[in-house]
Amino acid sequence: MLSIEKSPAFILDPTEHVRVGRDPRDMTREELASCGHEVTPVLSAIRAKCLDCSGGAPSETRRCLVVQCALWPFRMGANPFRAEREMSDEQRAAAAERLAKARAARGSAA
Numbered sequence: 001m002l003s004i005e006k007s008p009a010f011i012l013d014p015t016e017h018v019r020v021g022r023d024p025r026d027m028t029r030e031e032l033a034s035c036g037h038e039v040t041p042v043l044s045a046i047r048a049k050c051l052d053c054s055g056g057a058p059s060e061t062r063r064c065l066v067v068q069c070a071l072w073p074f075r076m077g078a079n080p081f082r083a084e085r086e087m088s089d090e091q092r093a094a095a096a097e098r099l100a101k102a103r104a105a106r107g108s109a110a
């Protein structure tokens with residue numbers, strides 16, 4: 001990891017003359033990677049934060065009592081608010097075909 005002076009994660013606040021974190025929306029993937037952040041699904045990032053908060057113990061994350069924490073519903077790495085989708089046999093077959101095509105395209109691109 002780069003030093004605070006060289007890291008692209010920080011800028012000098014011109015009004016307060018202190019270093020502050022940059023807005024990640026204005027950073028490139030390369031800049032984020034140099035700070036140790038790879039492309040990550042949001043739920044995986046939440047899960048990682050909860051594991052960190054629980055001292056790395058998945059059982060403690062599972063048993064977290066801090067219900068008022070904004071991450072609590074998502075701490076198992078899933079979104080419980082997402083409606084379960086009912087699919088017909090035709091929709092399931094079409095989805096499987098799309099997935100197979102996407103996997104084949106990804107395999108040929110590598």
Ligand code: SF4
Pocket residue numbers: 049050051053054061064065066069070071072073075
């Ligand atoms: S839900 Fe909040 S308090 Fe509980 S483990 Fe995750 S970050 Fe920590």
